[in-house]
Amino acid sequence: MKKRKVRPQAWIALIVVILLFIAAAFFIILNKKPALSIEFKENKTTIEYGTADVKAESLVASFNADEVIYPEIDTLKVGPQKIEFVLKSKDKEKKVEYTVEIKDTQNPQITMRQETVEISVGQSYDFAANVESASDAVDGALPFKADPSKDEVNYYTASSNADLTKVGEYTVNVEAVDQNGNHATASYTLKVVESDQMTNGSNGNIEPTYINGILIVNKKYGIPADFGGYNEEASTALETLQAGANAAGYDIPLISGWRSYDYQVGLYNAYVETDGQEAADRYSARPGFSEHQTGLCFDIGAVDDNYGTTPEGKWLAAHAHEYGFIIRYPEGKEAITGYMYEPWHVRYVGIDAATEIYNSQTTLEEYLGVSG
Ligand SMILES: [Zn+2]
Numbered sequence: 001m002k003k004r005k006v007r008p009q010a011w012i013a014l015i016v017v018i019l020l021f022i023a024a025a026f027f028i029i030l031n032k033k034p035a036l037s038i039e040f041k042e043n044k045t046t047i048e049y050g051t052a053d054v055k056a057e058s059l060v061a062s063f064n065a066d067e068v069i070y071p072e073i074d075t076l077k078v079g080p081q082k083i084e085f086v087l088k089s090k091d092k093e094k095k096v097e098y099t100v101e102i103k104d105t106q107n108p109q110i111t112m113r114q115e116t117v118e119i120s121v122g123q124s125y126d127f128a129a130n131v132e133s134a135s136d137a138v139d140g141a142l143p144f145k146a147d148p149s150k151d152e153v154n155y156y157t158a159s160s161n162a163d164l165t166k167v168g169e170y171t172v173n174v175e176a177v178d179q180n181g182n183h184a185t186a187s188y189t190l191k192v193v194e195s196d197q198m199t200n201g202s203n204g205n206i207e208p209t210y211i212n213g214i215l216i217v218n219k220k221y222g223i224p225a226d227f228g229g230y231n232e233e234a235s236t237a238l239e240t241l242q243a244g245a246n247a248a249g250y251d252i253p254l255i256s257g258w259r260s261y262d263y264q265v266g267l268y269n270a271y272v273e274t275d276g277q278e279a280a281d282r283y284s285a286r287p288g289f290s291e292h293q294t295g296l297c298f299d300i301g302a303v304d305d306n307y308g309t310t311p312e313g314k315w316l317a318a319h320a321h322e323y324g325f326i327i328r329y330p331e332g333k334e335a336i337t338g339y340m341y342e343p344w345h346v347r348y349v350g351i352d353a354a355t356e357i358y359n360s361q362t363t364l365e366e367y368l369g370v371s372g
Pocket residue numbers: 292297298299345
């Protein structure tokens with residue numbers, strides 16, 4: 001049997017073909033990309049409500065893709081939030097869903113205007129008035145609710161077992177709950193004192209008192225901090241009075257008219273510092289108890305104890321009522337009005353009342369039947 005001889009060329013061709021196969025296989029394996037995939041740092045991520053600029057990129061540990069399109073995260077929506085990552089390669093696209101949990105865990109903040117509030121006994125007081133703000137960094141200001149039911153959220157309350165008809169020191173509790181149920185409490189002290197024992201003035205929380213249409217402001221009857229202002233009617237009456245004085249040959253200049261609550265705070269505190277509280281209370285009103293805040297009274301002529309003995313002062317005492325004014329703190333009436341004699345301080349009450357008070361030589365307190 002003749003042995004068939006394989007030619008060397010054929011061997012070489014076979015080896016070349018095998019090598020080409022191997023090379024092709026390597027080429028395919030090396031060029032074959034792994035499937036599109038993404039790995040996250042956590043299984044589920046919790047994000048604080050309202051956090052600004054939270055990027056979906058920050059949730060990703062690694063990925064296999066030519067391109068990733070990242071979703072937006074809405075941190076102003078509380079609860080689980082499904083977001084979708086899009087992975088892309090040349091000819092493939094894959095969507096991967098992921099869940100973030102938006103949580104609001106921040107407690108609201110309660111800010112008081114003052115640590116201690118002082119009111120006079122018998123005065124009504126709104127416990128919430130001392131709350132400057134109850135707000136959440138993300139929810140904003142919480143509304144006041146007088147009486148929320150238990151399962152409600154997004155409010156603040158102020159409550160106390162204070163008996164405002166009795167002198168004492170009480171605690172007012174303020175509670176705030178944001179819209180996600182986060183909770184905060186705070187408290188302040190409410191001091192109920194005799195009105196002549198008040199150290200801070202009225203705190204601006206007293207309602208004005210009118211008797212027969214006439215506003216009474218003295219050490220017992222206060223006015224709110226934002227009450228009063230320039231008074232047109234009283235100011236016009238003053239100009240008429242000054243013109244009347246001029247016609248009689250006198251000059252009665254205006255020294256001080258309307259003064260704001262805040263101005264009175266500074267004035268009273270300065271007097272207390274200089275003369276002590278007891279002395280200051282004889283001639284200066286505590287904030288919220290100053291007639292000057294009403295715009296209805298004026299210091300005119302000269303702030304001088306002897307002004308009443310001068311020709312101008314005498315003319316003023318005799319004629320003020322003709323223009324609707326009274327000498328508000330007459331001589332010898334300190335026990336009634338609460339203030340020393342002030343011949344320069346006139347109060348506008350209208351011509352009828354002023355004339356009656358002048359003729360009866362009484363005080364506004366006596367005329368209205370109230371104490372000072
Ligand atoms: Zn005055």
